[in-house]
Amino acid sequence: MTPSRLLVEGQTPPALGRELTVIGQSIDRRDALEKVTGRAAYSSDMHLPGMLHAKLLRCPHAHARIRRIDVSRAQALPGVHVVLTADNTEGWHTQWYMIPQPAFPREIAYAGQEVAAVAADTPDLARRALDLIEVDYEVLPTVFDPREALEPDSPRVPALNVEVPREHNVQQPVYHVKRGDVAAGLVEAEVVTESRFRLPTQYHVDIQTRCTIADWDGQRLTVYESSQGVWNVKRELARSLGLPEDAVRVVVKYMGGGFGSKAGAQRVVHYAAKMAMLAGRPVKLELTRPEEFLSHPRRYAAEITMRLGARRDGTLTVLDCDIILDIGSGSMYASKYTLILHQLWELYRCPNVSVRIRAVYTNTPPTGPQRGVMDPIASLSMEAALDDLAVRLGLDPKAVRLVNYVDHAQGPPALAYSSKALDQCIERVTEAIGWSRRDTLAAQTGPKRRGIGMACYMIERAGYAPFSAKTDVVIRRDGSVELRAGVVEIGGGQVTILPMIVAEELGIRPERIHIHYGDTDGTHYAPSSHASRITIEVGPATLQAASLARQALFAVVAAHMEVAADDLVARNERIEVRGDAVRGLSFAAACALLPEPEITTTGSRAPNPSDVVFRAFGAHATEVEVDTETGEVRILRFVTSHDIGRAINPKLVESQQFGAVVMGLGYGLYEEPEMDGKTGVLLNTDVHQYRTPTALEAPPIETMNVEGEDPYFPYSAKPIGEAPLIGVMPAVRNAVFHAIGVGLDELPMTAARILDALGRKRAETRDAR
C-alpha cells in the first residue's frame, strides 16, 4: 500500500499509517454535473465580444505547387479582416509536438491541406471570401500506396514537417532492432508460420470538432481551446509566434473528445492566434465534420509480414517481423516508432528476434497518435500470428501463450518489471469466457458459427522525458483546500481522481477539495492528457504535494497539542493522536491554527529510473457468432482483465475499459476509410459512412481486473486509458478464426472480408481434394 518507491523528487512521502478510505472508492466524477445539465461550456459554445469567425481554404489536389494566389477580391469584401496565405506568412512555422511545420507551404502534400485562412465578421462572410480566392496550382504526380512509395522512381512526397532525415520517401532512421540470431532460430524451429496483416488508418472522430477562440489584448494572448494539454499548446504557440511563454494563456475547461488527436497544438490554433493578433479582435476557428476527416492527423496504417518459428510444444525460437508504416505526409519523429516494438520484443519469451520498421511518406493527410498509438500494430501481428502458429501446431492458443510467458523484460539488458500480473489476467478472462468450451464449439454445423478467442496486450506508458509534472496543494486557515494542476479533463476522470489523492492524504472528503485545472495561469507545467499518463505522472506529484501539506499541518498541530508530529494521523476530517482517537481536533480547527493565511506545498514527479521497466498488461477474451451466409460478426460477450495495480476509482477505470473496447471494436469490425485511389481524397468524410460503433454494436463487456502492488505508482495505480483498446482487434480476429476456420489478415473485418475469406477457404478445400 505504501508507495515506497514513488516517483517523486526529494523525499518519498511517508506512509499514511492507516487503511485507505478514499482510494478504491467508486465516487461520481466531479465534472458530470455540468455535463448532464448542459452548463459545461466547450470552446465551441463560447462567444467573445467583437469576435471574428475564421474559415480555411483547402487544396483539392493531393500534390501540387502553388504558382500564384490572388486574394485581392477576398480582401476587398467588406467585413473581411485578415487573409493569410503563403505570400504573407513566409518563414512562419506552426508547431506540433514541438515539430515545426511551415504554416502555409507552397508545395502541397495532400488533398485538403490548408492554403489560406480568412477571418471575417461572420462565418458566412468568411466562407464567401474563400470562394473569391484564386489559386493557380501546378498539379504534380502523386503516390498513395506505401509500397509504391518505396520504389525509387515513385513521386517524392513533400513532408509537412520541416525536413527530418529521409531517403526518398522513407523516413530515417529505419528501425531494425535485433536480439539473438534469426538464422539460428529458424534452424532450431520445428515449424515456421508466415502471416501477413494490414491495418488501415483510423479516424478519431471526436464529436466536438476542433474549435479555438484566440484573444489578443495587445500584450497577452488568451486561447480557449479544445485540447488535451494546455501547457503543450502554450509552449508551442509561444515558440511559433515568437512570444514569451508568459504572454500566452491557454484555457481548456471541457473538451469534446481527443483520443490523441488534440494532444499537441493543432494547426487551427496557430491560425486563429495569428489572425487574432493581426485583427486585434478575438477570432473563432471551428472545423466542420468533413474538415476533421480531411485534415487532422489520423492513426498510422501498416502492412506487416510476420514469421514465427517454434518447437512442437509451441516454444518460440524466432520472431521475424517487417513493418511498412504509412505515415501520410508527416508524423511525429521517427523515434516514436519504437512504440511499436514492445509487444513484439517483450511479451513472449523468444531468444531470436528481428523487427524492421520502415516509415513511408504518401500523398495523404498526416498521421499521429490515436488511443494506443502504434501498439495495435504490434498487438495484432503478435497475437494473431500466435493463433496461426497454435492452429498449425494443433495446440491450444492459451497454452502457447503460457508456455512462452516471461516475467521480466528480456532486453538486452534483461530488467525486472515494476509489476506484472498478466498470468492472472489470462486465467480470469479464459475462465470467465468458458475457454474449455472451445473444443465443443469446433463441432458446429449450420450457417451460424460461434468461436472463442483471446489476446494479450501490453503497453509502455509510465511517463516520458522530461517527466516534468508539478502540482500545488493549498490549505487555508478557513479550512479550504485547493489543488492546482495544469491538466486537462479529457473524459478519463483526471479531475476526479487527483482530488481523491489529496483527500486520502489529508483524511478529508474529496468533495471538499477545489481543483484548479485546465488553465496555464495558476498552475505549473503538466503533461498533456495523452499516453495514459496523468495518474502516473501527475499522480505522484499530487500525492507528494498533499503529503507535504499534511506534514506542515501536523507540525502546527503537534506544537499546539504538545505531541510528536509522527504520532498524528489524519482521518475522518480529523487530526488525531495515533491510538488515542479522543485526543485530536477537526481538520477545520487544525487549519485555524495556521500561523499564515495559507500554506502551499509543491510536489514534483521524478524521472523514471533506468533499472526497472514499467508496463501495463492485460488480456481479453470474446465469444463471437459469425453468420457464414451474410458475413456478419456478432460479439456475444467480451471479457477483459487489466493488470491495474490498484484502481483509484474502479468505476472510472471500468468506463475507460468500456470505451477502449468499443473503440477497438470499431477499428476491428466497422471503421473503413474509403479513399479514391485516383485522387487520394477520402470519400467517407462523414459519420454516416465512416461507421463508428453505436449502442447497437456495443456488446456486453465484463471487467475483471487484477489488483496488486507496484511501489512506483500512487497507491500502486497503473495506467489504463489506452491499453484495453490494443488487444481488442486480435481477440476478435482470433475468435472469428476459431468460428470459421480461417484467419482474417485485414481490418476491419467487414462482412465482405469475412465472405471473401470463407470463399478462399472453400477454394482451398476444393483444390486440396
Add this chain to the structure above:
Amino acid sequence: MSRLRVPATSKRVRLLVNGHAHTLEVPARRTLAEVLREDLGLTGTKVGCNRAECGSCTVLVDGRAVFACTVLAVEAGDRPVLTVEGLEGPDGLSPLQAAFIEHDAVQCGICIPGMLMSVQGLLERTLAPTEDDIREAVAGNLCRCGTYPNTIRATLAAAQRLRAQRENPR
C-alpha cells in the same frame, strides 16, 4: 465552390422552449439548433456534424426526439421544445440526469445532452424499456468515448426510479 444564395426571408415565430415562450424574428433558413444556441444562448444543445448523423443536437419537439440541426426553427414554432437545460426540475436533477452521473454514463460529455434527450424521449413513451429499446433509442447518438454500456445501465435505473415515483407519488 459556388453556393446558392438563399433569400433572407424571415418569419416571426413563437418558440416554446423548456416552458418559456420566446417570440423571435427568425430567418427561414436558420435551424432550430442555431436559434437555440445563438439566439437563446442554450448551448447545451451541441452540433457535432450539422447533418443529422451524430445526434449531439437531439432535442424533443412535441415529446419526440429530433435532430435540431436539421429542423428549421420556423417548423418548431408553437410546439413544445425540450432541451437538456429543461431537464432539471424544481428539486434539482431529474432522475435520468442523476442516473447518468451515478452510472458514469458521462466521459468527455459532448454527446451527453443529445444522449439524454434521446433517452428522455424514450422514457416519455415507456417507463419499462428493455435494453434493446434503449439501444434503439440512442442508436442515432454517437459517443466516441464508448459510454454505451453505462447509458443502458443508467437508463434502466432511471426508469425503475421513475416507475417507483409514479406508483408512490409523494
